[in-house]
Every structure is written in structure tokens, then in C-alpha cells.
Amino acid sequence: MTGVTDTTTICIIGAGPAGLAALKTLLDSSQCQQGEWIPTVFEGRSGLGGVWNPALPDINPPMTPLYDSMITNIPHPVMAYDSFPFPPSTPIFPPASTVLTYLNAYAACFNLLPHIRFSTTVVDVRWDKTINRWSVEVSTGERLFFDRVIVANGHFRVPRYPEIPGVETWLSSGHAMHSAWYRSPSEIGSAKSVLVVGAGPSGSDISAELRGRVKSVLHSVPGSTNQEGRSFSVKPRVVRLGPHGTVEFADGSMEYDVDLCIFATGYQFAFPFLSEAQLPTCVSPDSLELRRSTYHVYPLAMHIFPVSSEFPSTSLAFMGLLLRGTPLSLFEAQAHALVKVFQTPDSLDVARETEDILGRRRHLSTQFDVTGDPSAVAREWHRYTEHESFVYRDRLYEFAGWDRRVEAWEKEMWERKVELRDKWRKLVASGQSESWLDGVGISGRTEWVELLQRVLSMTDVAMR
Known part of the structure; x- marks a missing residue:
């Protein structure tokens, strides 16, 4: 693929939860349905799922840190994609295998698999200014060219x-x-x-x-x-x-x-396919030039789009960098914002976003000792408080023109997730969980909300 084409080609790096959300939301767009956009996902492994896809710890670093007893630490009605709830009767805190099954069902339901190239690792991504496109080299030896690149390779692999x-x-x-x-x-x-x-x-x-x-x-x-x-x-x-x-x-x-x-x-942010020349390293940048550290990428509008670079800001997007928030629903919200920008590049107000970035930098600089610890701001850059994560997700919904807001029950269950998980474990240990779950979700999300509230209201005596 070289030169100017009638279509916009989009490279998505990674078929984990963020990459799948990006692909599904792109395919829903009128541009994809009319053949104007052609997305391709490159996944280095033979299956999808990213961190939820188990692997032996036989390489350095392992493909995933997934341990055998892993269950989610967020209730699935809160973490699920908005467009695709978990099946009825799913345990509130499901094991990793259930999440992987869910992600495969998501991909099957929305016919994502034909757009994913498995066992194909992206090894090099660079902007080719001679043709104003992204040059992408993959592990097969091919060098392909794309108009836009979405980085969704996750951040749970390189140990810190x-x-x-x-x-x-x-x-x-x-x-x-x-x-x-x-x-x-x-x-x-x-x-x-x-x-x-x-x-x-x-x-x-x-x-x-x-x-x-x-x-x-x-x-x-x-x-x-x-x-x-x-x-x-x-x-x-x-x-x-x-x-x-x-x-x-x-x-x-x-x-x-x-x-x-x-x-x-924890883990380091790592983008092995982006060279130092393409995305330089700087722990605490003092300018608006695009930089990265093992803690963050800076400066990004909405934590997604570079606001200053040698290439168009809307041609490169990072997904899933936030370290706090409801993962799958957040990825889907980011994907809707991303599609909005791809459809209408002028909708990205770079001047306003730059002011927001500088304001966050000033705020964090007053909270942490940046003189004694230059990496302090970087460490906190993508780490929102619970309240900030809800505000952020609502802002993405509003920006994308999506009639959706974070509901009060979601906030409550997120804030009380530790208590909720503890009580759920006691219900499982008591042998009552299956009867509590039976048929829940058949009539929609309201049943899940009622069950979560019922679990929280239970006393230790009732769970014996």
C-alpha cells in the first residue's frame, strides 16, 4: 500500500480489551460500513484477550502476568462493555477464564475476527513524511502503510x-x-x-x-x-x-x-515498536513535545491524542493508558471519542486540550515534590482518583455525542468494590452464591444492580 488511496487504512496494535473495543466501534461507523475506513488489528499471539489470555511464564517477560486463581477485582456489571453485558448468572467477580470467554464472545458477536491478523507482531512504527503515512513493519517481514495508528498493546507485561x-x-x-x-x-x-x-x-x-x-x-x-x-x-x-x-x-x-x-x-509502559527517534524518552518533559517514560506518554489530549508532533495529531492514538477506572466500559468510551476525532478532526480542540494538560501538570506539581523526585508527575499522570475517572468517562461520552453518563450505582459499586468482593467471597464459601445468581441478568442490567445492592446489604450472620 503506497501513495494516495480512496480509503483510510487504520492499524490497531493489540487484540486485547482496548484493541477489541477500538475495532468494534470503528466497524460500527458509517465510514467502515461504506468501505471508506479499513481497520486491521495485529496481534502477536495466536488468540485474543491480551492480559486475560493465559500463558506459561516461560519467556522473559511472560506474555501475561495471569496467575491461576485470578478473579476480577471489579464487579462485571461495572467493568463490562456497555454494548455487551456478561451472560446471565455469571459470578459477580468472575475468574479470568470467564473474562476470556466473554471477550471471545464479544469478538464473535460483532464479527471482529476477520479483521485480526493473529501471530503477527508489530515490530516498527514510524511516520513517513515523504508520503504522510505511517510505515508499519510486522514480524512476517512485511512493511505496510497506514493513514492512522491506534496503540492498544496494554501495559501489564514489562515488570517494574x-x-x-x-x-x-x-x-x-x-x-x-x-x-x-x-x-x-x-x-x-x-x-x-x-x-x-x-x-x-x-x-x-x-x-x-x-x-x-x-x-x-x-x-x-x-x-x-x-x-x-x-x-x-x-x-x-x-x-x-x-x-x-x-x-x-x-x-x-x-x-x-x-x-x-x-x-x-506493577509494570512499565513499553512501546517496543516506537523507536527513541519516534517517541523520545524524558521522565519529566518541560515542553509540549511528544515524550514518553516508563510511567506515561506526554502530552496527550484526553490521554489519547498527541497535541504536538511532526505528524497530524489525529493520526496516532493511544488507548488504555489510564491506571484507574472501569476498564472495558472506559475503553469503549475512549473508542467512541477516537471515532469522533477520526470522523471530524477539527473536533479536537488542540488549544483547549493543551490548556487542560498544562493545568494538570501544574496541579500535580503542587501535590508532589518534583524538585526532589523528577518522576513524581510522570508516575501520577495517568493515575486518576476515582472521582476523576468518572468525570473523565463522562467527558468522553459528551465529546463523542453519546447519550450516556456514569450512573450513581456504578460509582457506588466501584467505590465499594473491596467490600463487595469480600462479601461475595463469603457467599461463595457459604455455598449460597449459585442460588443468588440463578437467572440474574436475563431481564437486563437492573437485575444486576439489584443483586449488587443486595450483596452489600447482607450481614456476616446471613452469609454463614
């Missing part, structure tokens, strides 16, 4: 490790691993004392799963106080990993003879 003394030594000696490699307690081997570092969902899940499986579990949660237990203890932030299993914590306390440390410390 804390910058503390001793990390490299522990990793190289086999006394530490990232949670990306964790699959089940059976892989812990002979370890008797395990330290899990990280307060996110994976750190909490792995800590809980190891309780009773090893003699001692230490869960390091930054900002917490020392809470000693017989076989399970909560510890503050780790400040040093020493020799012979010695660990020092932020409060000065020490632990000895720790056999294994599991870092559940």
Missing part, C-alpha cells in the same frame, strides 16, 4: 521493580521474582518465609493465597504500620534487601531468613 538496595542481588540469586512469573503456590518450592511487596490487587491476592501454604507470609504495604501475626504479618515499605534473607523496613524493623521475595510492584 522498586529502586531499593539489594533488589538485583536477590533477583540474580533466585531469592526474588516479579509477580509476572507467579502462577500458583506450588511454584514456591521449599520456601518457608515469603515476602510479598505491593499493595495492589495482585499483591493482596498472592499474599492471601500463600497463607497456610508456607510457614510465614510477610505482606509489605507502603504506608502501613507493623502488624505482626503468627503466620501472616503486614509490614511497611521495604527499604533494603540484605544478605542471608535479611529485610529492612521503613520503620526500622527487620526480618531475617526470608526465603523468597515476590515483587507485585
Whole structure:
């Protein structure tokens, strides 16, 4: 494909939840239905689903960090695509296999598969100013040309490790691993004392799963106080990993003879197909030139479109960068905004978006010590508060002209998701969950809302 064509070709990188949302929403457009837009998704793996598609931890880094016991940490009525609810009677917090089945059903329902090239990895993306198109090289050796590129490769693959003394030594000696490699307690081997570092969902899940499986579990949660237990203890932030299993914590306390440390410390943003020349690295940029770090891409209008670059702002889009929010419904909202911009490039008010970006930068700079820690703003750039994530999604709906707003029940269930998950687990343990689920969802979303509210209202006595 070279030169000027009568159609607009669109490259989508990744057939995970964000890439699927982009493809489905594009195909719904009049431009795709009339043959004016031709989208193609490139997926490096043989199947779709991204992070929800399991894989053995046999390469570095693993294709996915999905551990065997993974269940969602958000109730599916909140996280689902707006256009495609989970089937009736689905557990409120489904296992990963159910989510993968759901994503495959989504792709089948909307006939997405013919537009996906599986086992084809994008290895290089660059703007060719001689023809004003994107040059895309894939793993088959082909170099193809596209008018627009959507980056939806996810951000749960390249492990992030804390910058503390001793990390490299522990990793190289086999006394530490990232949670990306964790699959089940059976892989812990002979370890008797395990330290899990990280307060996110994976750190909490792995800590809980190891309780009773090893003699001692230490869960390091930054900002917490020392809470000693017989076989399970909560510890503050780790400040040093020493020799012979010695660990020092932020409060000065020490632990000895720790056999294994599991870092559940998150992941880096990585775009291996975008070279340093195409997307330079800069932790804390002081201009509006397009830059990236392992924490963020800056500056992007609506966290999607570059506002300043050598190529048209509306020719490149990033999806799924936000680190907080209801994932699938948020991706679909981003996709609708993306289609709006593709249809009407002038709808993207670059001047206004630039002011919003600068305002967020000023706000974050006052909240964090950017002098002592230049990466502080970058770390928080795509990390919205719960309230901000709802405002953001409503703004996408409004921008796209979609008659949809985040409803009060969604906000409540998102804000109370930890409590809701805990109560749901107790219902599962009591054997009552299946009867509660039976037939729920057949008559629509209202039944799911009623069930969620019913679970929250239950007392511990009623769940015994």
C-alpha cells in the first residue's frame, strides 16, 4: 500500500480489551460500513484477550502476568462493555477464564475476527513524511502503510521493580521474582518465609493465597504500620534487601531468613515498536513535545491524542493508558471519542486540550515534590482518583455525542468494590452464591444492580 488511496487504512496494535473495543466501534461507523475506513488489528499471539489470555511464564517477560486463581477485582456489571453485558448468572467477580470467554464472545458477536491478523507482531512504527503515512513493519517481514495508528498493546507485561538496595542481588540469586512469573503456590518450592511487596490487587491476592501454604507470609504495604501475626504479618515499605534473607523496613524493623521475595510492584509502559527517534524518552518533559517514560506518554489530549508532533495529531492514538477506572466500559468510551476525532478532526480542540494538560501538570506539581523526585508527575499522570475517572468517562461520552453518563450505582459499586468482593467471597464459601445468581441478568442490567445492592446489604450472620 503506497501513495494516495480512496480509503483510510487504520492499524490497531493489540487484540486485547482496548484493541477489541477500538475495532468494534470503528466497524460500527458509517465510514467502515461504506468501505471508506479499513481497520486491521495485529496481534502477536495466536488468540485474543491480551492480559486475560493465559500463558506459561516461560519467556522473559511472560506474555501475561495471569496467575491461576485470578478473579476480577471489579464487579462485571461495572467493568463490562456497555454494548455487551456478561451472560446471565455469571459470578459477580468472575475468574479470568470467564473474562476470556466473554471477550471471545464479544469478538464473535460483532464479527471482529476477520479483521485480526493473529501471530503477527508489530515490530516498527514510524511516520513517513515523504508520503504522510505511517510505515508499519510486522514480524512476517512485511512493511505496510497506514493513514492512522491506534496503540492498544496494554501495559501489564514489562515488570517494574522498586529502586531499593539489594533488589538485583536477590533477583540474580533466585531469592526474588516479579509477580509476572507467579502462577500458583506450588511454584514456591521449599520456601518457608515469603515476602510479598505491593499493595495492589495482585499483591493482596498472592499474599492471601500463600497463607497456610508456607510457614510465614510477610505482606509489605507502603504506608502501613507493623502488624505482626503468627503466620501472616503486614509490614511497611521495604527499604533494603540484605544478605542471608535479611529485610529492612521503613520503620526500622527487620526480618531475617526470608526465603523468597515476590515483587507485585506493577509494570512499565513499553512501546517496543516506537523507536527513541519516534517517541523520545524524558521522565519529566518541560515542553509540549511528544515524550514518553516508563510511567506515561506526554502530552496527550484526553490521554489519547498527541497535541504536538511532526505528524497530524489525529493520526496516532493511544488507548488504555489510564491506571484507574472501569476498564472495558472506559475503553469503549475512549473508542467512541477516537471515532469522533477520526470522523471530524477539527473536533479536537488542540488549544483547549493543551490548556487542560498544562493545568494538570501544574496541579500535580503542587501535590508532589518534583524538585526532589523528577518522576513524581510522570508516575501520577495517568493515575486518576476515582472521582476523576468518572468525570473523565463522562467527558468522553459528551465529546463523542453519546447519550450516556456514569450512573450513581456504578460509582457506588466501584467505590465499594473491596467490600463487595469480600462479601461475595463469603457467599461463595457459604455455598449460597449459585442460588443468588440463578437467572440474574436475563431481564437486563437492573437485575444486576439489584443483586449488587443486595450483596452489600447482607450481614456476616446471613452469609454463614
